Structures are given as C-alpha cells and as structure tokens.
Amino acid sequence: MATSTSKVWDKQLVGSAPVMTINASPRDEKWPARLKEEYTSLIQYISKNKENGNDWFKIESDKEGKKWIGKCWHTQNYTKYEFSFEFSIPSAYPNSAPEILIPELEGKTAKMYKGGKICLTDHFYPLWARNTPKYGISHLLIFGLSPWIAVEIPDLLEKGLISK
Amino acid sequence: MATNEWTDVHALQDMLHQVQNAPEPPRLSEQNCVEIIQKIIKLNLIELIHTLDGKEYLTHEQLFKEIREETLAQGGRVSLLSLQTNLNVDIGYIQKFTSDLSKQDNQWLIIQGDFINRRYLDKWSEELNDNLQEAGILSITDICTHHNFTKDFVLNQIQQRLGHSIQGHIEHHNADVVFTDGYLERQKSSIRGILNATTQPLKVQTILKRTMKEEKLFHSILTQLLTSGEIKGTIRGSLDKELFIPNFYIEAQEKWIDSSIQANGYTDYERLLKSGIPDPISYVQKNYDTITYFQLRKQFGKNAVQLDVENFKLILLDSCCISNQLLSQIEANIENTLTSGEWVDIVSIAPPVFNQQDCIMLLQLIASQISNNVQFKLFSETAVVSELFLENLPSKFDDVIEAKVQRITASCSYLNELFQVLTGRVSKFKVVYSASKPKKGKGKGKRKVHEQEDELSNQYVYPELEFMNSIEISRYLPRYIQEISPDFREELAAYLEQPLTSHFHSMLLDSIKSKTKGQLSSTDIYNQLTMCWYHLAIFKQAIDEAIGIPGEIFTRYLLSSICSEITNLLLYLLIKDFCNEPINDPKTFTEAKRMKLISLLNEKQKPLMVQLSKSLHGKEIDIFFLTMDKIFEHKAFSIKLDYPNTKKRKSIISGLIDTFEEQLKEEKDFATILHLATVISYTKVTGLVLHSPGKGVPHILDFLANNIPEEKIRVLKKCQSLIIKKMIHMRENDKWDNVQDFEQETQRLNQELIVSTEEVISMIFWH
Numbered sequence: 001m002a003t004s005t006s007k008v009w010d011k012q013l014v015g016s017a018p019v020m021t022i023n024a025s026p027r028d029e030k031w032p033a034r035l036k037e038e039y040t041s042l043i044q045y046i047s048k049n050k051e052n053g054n055d056w057f058k059i060e061s062d063k064e065g066k067k068w069i070g071k072c073w074h075t076q077n078y079t080k081y082e083f084s085f086e087f088s089i090p091s092a093y094p095n096s097a098p099e100i101l102i103p104e105l106e107g108k109t110a111k112m113y114k115g116g117k118i119c120l121t122d123h124f125y126p127l128w129a130r131n132t133p134k135y136g137i138s139h140l141l142i143f144g145l146s147p148w149i150a151v152e153i154p155d156l157l158e159k160g161l162i163s164k
Numbered sequence: 165m166a167t168n169e170w171t172d173v174h175a176l177q178d179m180l181h182q183v184q185n186a187p188e189p190p191r192l193s194e195q196n197c198v199e200i201i202q203k204i205i206k207l208n209l210i211e212l213i214h215t216l217d218g219k220e221y222l223t224h225e226q227l228f229k230e231i232r233e234e235t236l237a238q239g240g241r242v243s244l245l246s247l248q249t250n251l252n253v254d255i256g257y258i259q260k261f262t263s264d265l266s267k268q269d270n271q272w273l274i275i276q277g278d279f280i281n282r283r284y285l286d287k288w289s290e291e292l293n294d295n296l297q298e299a300g301i302l303s304i305t306d307i308c309t310h311h312n313f314t315k316d317f318v319l320n321q322i323q324q325r326l327g328h329s330i331q332g333h334i335e336h337h338n339a340d341v342v343f344t345d346g347y348l349e350r351q352k353s354s355i356r357g358i359l360n361a362t363t364q365p366l367k368v369q370t371i372l373k374r375t376m377k378e379e380k381l382f383h384s385i386l387t388q389l390l391t392s393g394e395i396k397g398t399i400r401g402s403l404d405k406e407l408f409i410p411n412f413y414i415e416a417q418e419k420w421i422d423s424s425i426q427a428n429g430y431t432d433y434e435r436l437l438k439s440g441i442p443d444p445i446s447y448v449q450k451n452y453d454t455i456t457y458f459q460l461r462k463q464f465g466k467n468a469v470q471l472d473v474e475n476f477k478l479i480l481l482d483s484c485c486i487s488n489q490l491l492s493q494i495e496a497n498i499e500n501t502l503t504s505g506e507w508v509d510i511v512s513i514a515p516p517v518f519n520q521q522d523c524i525m526l527l528q529l530i531a532s533q534i535s536n537n538v539q540f541k542l543f544s545e546t547a548v549v550s551e552l553f554l555e556n557l558p559s560k561f562d563d564v565i566e567a568k569v570q571r572i573t574a575s576c577s578y579l580n581e582l583f584q585v586l587t588g589r590v591s592k593f594k595v596v597y598s599a600s601k602p603k604k605g606k607g608k609g610k611r612k613v614h615e616q617e618d619e620l621s622n623q624y625v626y627p628e629l630e631f632m633n634s635i636e637i638s639r640y641l642p643r644y645i646q647e648i649s650p651d652f653r654e655e656l657a658a659y660l661e662q663p664l665t666s667h668f669h670s671m672l673l674d675s676i677k678s679k680t681k682g683q684l685s686s687t688d689i690y691n692q693l694t695m696c697w698y699h700l701a702i703f704k705q706a707i708d709e710a711i712g713i714p715g716e717i718f719t720r721y722l723l724s725s726i727c728s729e730i731t732n733l734l735l736y737l738l739i740k741d742f743c744n745e746p747i748n749d750p751k752t753f754t755e756a757k758r759m760k761l762i763s764l765l766n767e768k769q770k771p772l773m774v775q776l777s778k779s780l781h782g783k784e785i786d787i788f789f790l791t792m793d794k795i796f797e798h799k800a801f802s803i804k805l806d807y808p809n810t811k812k813r814k815s816i817i818s819g820l821i822d823t824f825e826e827q828l829k830e831e832k833d834f835a836t837i838l839h840l841a842t843v844i845s846y847t848k849v850t851g852l853v854l855h856s857p858g859k860g861v862p863h864i865l866d867f868l869a870n871n872i873p874e875e876k877i878r879v880l881k882k883c884q885s886l887i888i889k890k891m892i893h894m895r896e897n898d899k900w901d902n903v904q905d906f907e908q909e910t911q912r913l914n915q916e917l918i919v920s921t922e923e924v925i926s927m928i929f930w931h
Contacts, residue, residue: 032169039176046183053191058184065173 017045017142023133025093026066034094034136035065041138057085057141065089068098068137072145074153081153081162085145094133097125100145108161109152118152120144215252227253227261231279235272240284244277275317285321286329292322293330300347301378304340338380351376352385359386359395364413365440368399368406400442409440417441418451425452425478429490432483432517448478448485456480457525464532479529482521490515495530498548502538505552509649520546543659544651557660558667560644565668568631569675585629586673631668634658686737693733697805698816699855700726704785705813706852712867713860719785721857727788731776734795734803735761738769768800820853828925834890834917838883841924845872845880879927883920889913 020037024030042059049055059070066089073082083105087098103116111119124144128135135143156162192200201221204210212221222230230251235242244262248255262279266272273280288311296302304322308315322330322342332342354375359366372382386408389395397410417439425431436444448454453475460479478485494513501508510527511520518526524545531542539551572582632640638657642648648656703726707718732753739761753761755777762773772795779787796804808816821844828840835858842864847853849871856864865884869877890913900906 032173035173036169036176039173039180043176043180043183046180050183050186050188053188053193055188060181060184061177063174063177 016048017041017138019131019134019139020094020136021134023094025091025095026064026089027091031065038065038136038138041136045138045142056146059137059141072141072149074149076154076157081157083149087140094136097128097132097135097144098137098140100140100148105152105156105162108156111148111152118145118148120148123147213253213257216248216254217252220252222253224261227251227257228265231258231261231265235279235281240281240287242279244274244279247279276312276314278312289321289325289329293325293332296330296332296342296344300350301341301343301376301381303378304334304342335381335384338378338384341378341381343381348385351382352389355382355385356389356394359389359397359408359410362408362410365400365407365409368408369404371408400440405442407440422451425485425487426476428515429487429493430484430515430517433485434483435517445480448480452476452478454478454480454485457482457529460529461532464529481518481525483519484515484517484522486515486526491526491529494526495533498530499534499538502534502540502548502550505550505556507547507549507553507645509547509647509652511546511649512647541659543655544649547649547652547656549656554659554663557644558663561640561664561667562671564640565631565664565671568668569672572672573675582629583673583676586669586676629665629669629672631665632661634661637661637664686740689733689737689740693730693737694805696726696730696733698808698812699820700730701807702813702816702820702853703855704789706850706854707785709852710850710854710867712870713854713863716783717860717863718854718856720783721860722855723780723782723785723788726855727785728780730792731773731780732758734776735765735773737803738773738801739764766800768798772798772801817847817851817853821847825928828928834883834921835887837921837924838880838887841883841928842868842880844928845876876927879920879923883917883924886913886917886920890917 018037018041020034020041022030022034022037024034028034046055056074057070057072059068061068067086068088069084069086071082071084073080075081083102085100085102087100089098090096097120099113099117100120101116102112102118106112106114106116113119124140124147127143128140131139153162201212205212211224213224213227214221231247234247234250238246242250244255244258247253247258247262251258262272262274266274266279271282273282273285292302292307304315304318307313307318311318313321319334319339322332323334326332326334330342332344333348334342355371358371358374368382368386372379376382386399390397390399396412397408398414400407400409421431421436421439421441431448433444436447441447455477457480475488477488479488479491494510497513498508498510510523510530511518514523514526527542527546527548531540531548534540541549541551541554543549634654634657637660638653641653641657645653645656700722703718703722707715707722710718735753735758758777759774762770762777765773772791776788776791776795779791782788792805795801824840824844824847828837828844831837831840839856839858839861842861843854843856845868846864849868854860854864862884865877865880868880890910893909893913897906900909
C-alpha cells in the first residue's frame with residue numbers, strides 16, 4: 001500500500017519535472033543535448049514551484065554543466081533556514097548518481113558521509129538506478145535532497161544543532 | 165552543430181537564472197493560513213467551527229443560518245443526521261446549535277432526533293384534518309408510524325388543535341383514535357340497527373367485524389346505547405366469547421329452561437352452557453331453591469331425613485342437578501329392586517346425561533336413605549345389590565362346582581387327607597412368607613441392600629382345594645347375570661371368591677363323605693383312641709380313690725365299655741390298611757368279630773392283642789393296663805398313648821361334666837336323668853368322675869346321703885323310689901285286669917316322675 005502511494009506521489013512529482021530522453025555523460029558528445037534536457041526540466045519544475053508557492057531551492061552550474069552549486073531552504077516556526085549545497089556530475093553519469101554535499105552541516109547528523117555528503121543510499125540510489133537514464137538533476141533534488149531536508153532539518157532543530 | 169547545442173545550453177542557463185530570480189507573487193500557503201487562523205482563534209478574537217473535511221471554517225452565525233435554511237429547504241423538518249451530512253459539520257455542533265435554536269426561538273423544536281419548524285406542524289395538522297374528514301376516523305398509532313412521532317407528542321399536538329385546525333374528538337379513556345362527529349353518529353346508527361334487529365345471542369366480535377375495527381370505541385358506543393336504553397339486552401362473557409343477548413331472548417330462554425327442569429326433573433350444566441348460560445350453577449342457584457350434594461349428605465348423615473318432595477328443590481351434583489322428586493322416584497325404584505332380591509346399576513336407571521360421578525353421588529344419597537330392613541351391598545360405586553341376591557349367587561355355580569368335585573373325587577388319590585383338611589382337623593393353608601422385591605441399592609455388586617419385608621400369604625395345602633380365582637369367576641359371571649358392567653363384574657367376582665370357595669369345599673366334603681362311606685381315617689381313629697385312653701385313666705382314678713363304693717361293679721363296667729372300645733379302635737387301626745373286607749364302626753365289634761380280625765394280624769401283634777381281648781372279660785382292670793403297656797413298648801405296634809397330666813386331667817373332667825350337663829338338659833328318660841344327676845353330684849362332691857353302670861346308681865346315692873344336704877338327697881331318693889315304683893309297675897302289667905286302670909296308673913307315675921326329675925334337674929343347675 002505504502003509502495004503504491006509513493007508511486008503515485010513520484011509520478012506527480014515527475015510530472016512537474018519532465019524526464020530525460022538522452023543517455024549521455026559529460027564525456028559524451030551528446031552531453032550538451034542532455035544538459036539542455038536537464039535545464040528544461042529544472043526550469044519547468046522551478047516554475048511550477050513558484051506558481052504553487054513551493055519554491056525551495058536555487059541552483060546554477062558552470063558552463064559545461066559539470067559542477068553544480070545552489071541553496072535550499074526549510075521553513076519551520078516562522079523561521080527560514082537556508083543551506084548551501086553542491087555536487088559534481090560524475091563521469092559515469094547518468095548511470096551513477098551525483099553525490100550532494102552540504103558542508104555546513106558536516107558532523108551534525110549521522111545521515112551524512114565524510115566531507116558533508118548527505119546519505120542518499122537508502123532512499124534515493126535504488127530509485128535512481130531503476131530510472132536511469134530518465135532521471136536527471138531535477139529528480140536528484142526532488143527525490144534526493146528534498147526528503148533528506150524534510151527529515152533531517154526538523155530533527156537537527158529539535159536537537160538545537162542549528163541556530164537561526 | 166555542437167556549438168549550437170552549447171548556445172542553447174547557455175540560453176537555458178540564463179533562463180534558469182531568470183526563472184529563479186523572478187519575483188514570487190505574494191501568497192499565503194494553506195499551511196500559513198491554517199496557522200494564522202489558529203492564532204486568531206487562540207487569541208479569542210473569533211469563534212469558528214470547521215467542517216468535517218477540515219477545508220472550511222464556519223462562524224456560529226453562519227451555522228445557525230445554514231441550519232435554519234437547510235431545515236426550511238427540507239420542508240420544515242429534517243433529521244439531525246441529515247443536517248450533519250448536508251452541512252458537513254460534526255453532529256455535536258449540530259445537536260448543540262439546534263438545541264440552542266429551539267431554546268431561543270419557540271418556532272423550532274427537536275422531536276425524536278428531528279429538527280422541526282412549527283410551520284411544518286401546522287401544515288401537518290392541516291393535512292391530518294383533511295385525512296380525518298375524509299376517513300372519519302384515524303388511528304393515533306397509524307399517525308405515529310406514518311409520521312414517525314411518539315404517541316404522546318401526536319396526542320398533545322392533536323389535542324392542542326382539536327376544535328381549531330382539527331375537527332374531531334378523542335375520548336379520554338380511549339386515546340387510540342381520533343374521530344369525527346359524523347363518524348360517531350354513523351357507527352352508533354349502524355350498531356343500534358344491528359342490535360335491535362338481532363333475535364338471538366350475537367358474538368360481539370361478529371358485530372365488531374361488521375361495523376368498525378376500533379374495539380374500545382365500539383364498546384364505548386355499546387355502553388352508551390345500553391345505558392340510554394336505545395337497545396335492550398345484556399353483554400355476557402368476556403374477551404372473544406363476549407355475547408350480546410337481547411332481553412326478550414333471555415326471557416324466552418329462562419321460560420324454556422324452567423319448563424324443561426319442571427318436566428324432566430333434572431338438567432345438565434352442559435345443556436345450560438350450550439343454551440347460552442355462562443355459569444349454569446350460579447344460574448340454577450339464583451332461580452331455584454337448591455341444595456348442594458354435600459349439604460344434603462351432611463343432613464342425611466346427622467339423622468334420617470326424609471326428602472321433602474312437596475317443595476320442589478334442585479340438588480346440585482357434579483355435572484347436573486336433579487329435583488328432589490326425581491331423586492325420590494329413583495330411590496323407590498332401587499328399593500323395590502332390592503326388596504325383590506335383585507340388583508341394579510344406577511347408571512342404567514339414571515337419566516342418560518348423568519356422568520359417572522353424578523351417578524355415584526346419586527347412589528350415595530339414595531343408599532343413605534334406603535330402609536334398614538333392606539340389606540344390600542354397593543359394587544363399583546354405581547351397582548347396588550341385595551344381600552339375598554349375593555347369597556343365592558354361589559348356588560348358580562353348582563353345575564361348575566359339581567363337575568370339578570366329580571373330577572377330584574374320581575381322580576384324587578388322597579381323599580382322606582382332603583377330608584381331614586376340609587373338616588378342619590388340618591389347616592387348609594400353608595403359611596408362606598413371600599418376600600417383597602429387594603430394593604435396589606445405589607451401590608454395585610456386594611453393596612446391594614436386601615431390605616426384605618415379610619408378607620404373610622395363604623396358599624392351599626392341596627391345589628384341589630382351590631376353586632376359581634376372581635378372574636375366572638369374572639369370566640363365568642355373564643352367564644348368570646345379564647348386562648353387567650366390567651367394573652361391577654370384577655368387584656363382584658372378587659367378592660364371590662370366598663363364598664364360592666366355601667360352597668365348593670362343602671360340596672367336596674359331602675362328596676368325599678359319601679364316597680368313603682363313613683370309613684374313618686387313621687388320624688380320626690388315633691384321636692378317638694387317645695380320648696378314650698384319657699377317659700379310661702380318669703375313670704380308673706375315680707374307682708381307685710372311691711370310698712364306700714364297691715369297685716368291682718364299676719371295674720367290670722369299665723372293661724366292657726371303654727376298655728372294649730379302646731381294644732376295638734386299636735385293632736381297627738392295625739388292620740385298616742390291609743383288610744379287604746369293609747369294616748363298620750369299630751365300637752360295635754362283637755367278640756367273635758374281634759377274634760376274627762385279630763387272626764388277620766401278623767404273628768408279632770397277634771399274641772398281645774389276644775391277651776388284651778381276654779383281659780376284657782376279667783375282673784381286674786390292671787391286666788388290661790399291663791397288656792396296653794406291653795403294646796406301647798412293642799416295636800411291632802409303634803403306638804404310644806400317654807397318661808394325662810394334671811392340667812389335661814382337669815380340662816377333661818370339666819369337659820366330661822359339661823357333656824353330662826348338656827345330656828341332662830336334653831335327656832327325656834327318667835332313669836338316665838337320675839343316673840346323670842347322681843354322677844354329676846358325686847363329681848361335685850369328690851372331684852372324681854365315675855363311669856357308672858345303671859346298677860351303680862344306688863351305691864352312689866348311698867355315698868351321697870352322707871355327703872350332700874338332706875333336702876338334696878331327699879329329692880334324689882324320691883326320684884329313685886318313683887323310678888323303682890314305675891319299673892315294678894311296668895313289670896307287673898299282667899297283674900292288672902283293667903288296661904285302662906294300668907294306663908291311668910302309668911300316667912300318674914309319669915306325672916310324678918316329670919315333677920320329680922324337674923326338681924332333680926333344677927337342683928343340679930340352680931343349687
């Protein structure tokens with residue numbers, strides 16, 4: 001039951017962020033084409049969020065689209081908590097998923113690897129593996145970063161490990 | 165190509181940048197809105213109610229408004245549950261707000277979970293009135309069911325509106341229906357018409373079915389009509405059996421019952437019930453002079469009250485009542501039957517409607533009134549049988565008894581024993597202890613408890629003595645008695661068992677007697693022998709102890725009489741079983757006969773019996789006794805007679821005196837009277853009984869002369885001299901010339917002797 005519910009939810013989210021059609025890594029010729037799809041997907045997703053008042057991150061990349069940085073935020077008790085994140089496109093992309101780093105939270109939670117890499121092993125990587133090469137950066141943020149923040153930040157706030 | 169691609173990528177990068185940095189339209193998310201509203205509520209700035217799905221908030225005023233509008237939209241009545249569904253607000257709020265609304269405004273009501281506006285009730289009452297005017301009557305229950313209201317509410321609403329919006333009536337004691345005046349009048353007329361037209365009892369239920377369904381209203385109308393006298397009749401019975409009976413029918417019925425009772429002399433309650441009298445006994449008691457069976461029994465029990473047949477009176481029995489006149493007729497009928505030695509079953513002469521119990525009661529009343537001169541017995545509670553009839557009844561079985569007796573006498577090998585039993589010398593019955601069945605104990609095996617209760621029962625020693633049991637008699641009875649009821653037959657058979665058996669025994673005894681021709685049984689002979697031996701012992705003692713009396717005369721007489729009898733009886737006992745020729749009474753054996761019979765004895769018995777016979781002719785009695793002792797000791801005879809002990813002796817002496825006295829009373833011969841009187845007097849003086857011959861009397865008188873008062877001896881002597889005188893006179897009859905003179909003298913002497921012997925007898929008995 002839980003699986004079917006999550007599938008519906010995934011579809012809705014995926015609907016707001018279109019999937020990729022081109023399977024290409026930064027080393028491939030088709031990378032710019034893939035990158036175009038990535039951007040289109042991101043633009044569409046962010047536009048929808050803006051319409052619905054659900055805007056929760058900002059992102060930008062270098063010119064080749066290999067290095068990505070951005071900010072994400074979480075609102076709780078009338079307070080907005082903002083965190084910087086970054087990730088690089090691995091050479092095996094899209095077969096292997098990028099690893100998101102939130103350096104400022106390093107050492108504050110157990111759900112994080114050394115260097116500030118957030119833990120996506122359980123909830124995201126299996127999903128990515130099943131959906132590669134259709135999933136792209138927008139999906140990395142929707143299914144990888146967003147749930148991590150929704151779970152971890154209230155916990156850290158409660159523990160007092162994060163201040164305003 | 166690749167450059168173009170990258171150009172597009174950069175363009176997209178710029179677009180992303182623009183999109184991200186574009187200003188966000190001012191908006192509050194739902195979450196924020198919720199938070200803001202909750203904040204406002206918390207600060208008591210506003211009171212809101214949220215809908216069940218949580219998507220909307222309502223103010224109190226809005227909810228009030230929505231409830232009112234929804235109710236009116238539904239026609240003025242809506243269930244609270246419908247409100248909850250339609251307004252999408254929790255039922256708790258609905259209940260609270262409708263309740264508040266009904267309290268604030270009397271136009272609103274909550275009835276049985278429904279929220280109602282008064283306009284709805286007005287409309288409802290108008291509709292009700294329309295229906296009522298159309299139908300004439302409406303059931304409150306139907307209204308309640310149809311409109312889903314409680315009875316109290318409906319009644320309350322109708323009563324408020326009666327005479328205004330509802331034109332009708334509700335009776336105080338019958339609040340089940342509401343009806344119009346027109347309806348009431350129509351029903352009254354209908355019921356009045358039916359009841360006035362009816363000529364016989366009519367079931368109220370039938371009238372009800374034909375007129376109206378409302379039973380209570382019907383009864384109310386009926387009561388009104390009866391009270392006002394518009395219809396003439398009575399209601400009897402209750403519930404389903406309720407009857408309307410017109411007055412003229414009751415009058416006719418009473419006349420008919422009266423004439424029936426007067427003519428028949430009885431009537432049964434069932435008949436009265438069928439003719440519509442619900443409580444016949446009360447009816448009879450109310451209309452006639454009555455007395456119950458038990459009261460009458462009590463009266464009869466105290467003293468012999470004759471029935472007063474002049475005044476008509478009914479006696480109440482179990483299922484009917486009977487007039488005193490008819491009772492006395494039946495009584496006379498029964499008495500006549502009994503007087504003529506017959507029997508009658510009261511069931512056959514009582515009126516056919518009388519049941520068993522009535523017949524029993526009737527017979528008990530009659531039995532207590534029947535004259536004491538008429539002897540009778542009651543059988544099976546209803547049959548009355550005269551004693552005469554019962555006495556004659558066993559003789560009707562004579563043919564059956566005769567056949568059985570002939571069969572027994574022809575085939576039975578032990579008739580002598582039967583004879584003994586029948587003559588009472590041996591008990592007819594053997595005592596048998598019959599143990600009742602052991603009660604089963606609760607335990608198993610060895611623990612069974614055998615609690616035996618001994619019961620004594622009689623069984624005949626010989627099966628031949630049993631005639632018939634009651635079942636067999638019962639089978640024969642219809643041969644001799646016609647139209648006998650089974651119960652009576654059984655009881656009569658049980659009653660007859662004993663008399664019939666006695667009758668059978670007497671016939672059997674007669675038959676055995678005639679068959680054996682007077683031959684005595686061994687036991688008889690032995691008993692006679694013993695009795696003779698006792699007498700001999702007593703007489704010998706008297707001779708031995710006598711003073712002033714010559715013993716020789718008495719000894720010789722004793723030898724020739726008692727001793728001779730003993731010898732003969734002994735001889736008879738010895739030869740009885742093997743002697744082929746018929747033997748007559750052993751007491752009458754002559755000497756020759758005796759010797760002939762002795763010769764038949766075996767060699768062991770013969771010498772002693774010869775010796776005994778010879779001893780009878782001697783002068784000494786001791787030889788006889790010595791010979792007897794030898795016989796007792798001899799094995800060949802196997803007989804032993806004891807001498808009587810003192811107690812036995814006393815009883816035998818008293819028995820002998822009684823016998824003498826009895827003989828004296830009966831005796832007509834003058835000499836014997838004197839003989840007996842002398843012997844009795846001697847015994848009274850000495851306590852000894854003399855077995856005296858006639859010639860011993862003067863010797864005894866001589867002894868008595870010195871031992872009894874002079875006046876007594878004078879009486880005896882006078883009698884003696886008169887007897888001697890008469891003897892001489894009789895002996896000298898040839899000396900008389902004139903026979904007439906002789907006769908006259910004889911008569912004179914006889915007269916004197918009668919007077920004298922009477923004196924003797926009175927002396928013996930009164931002095």
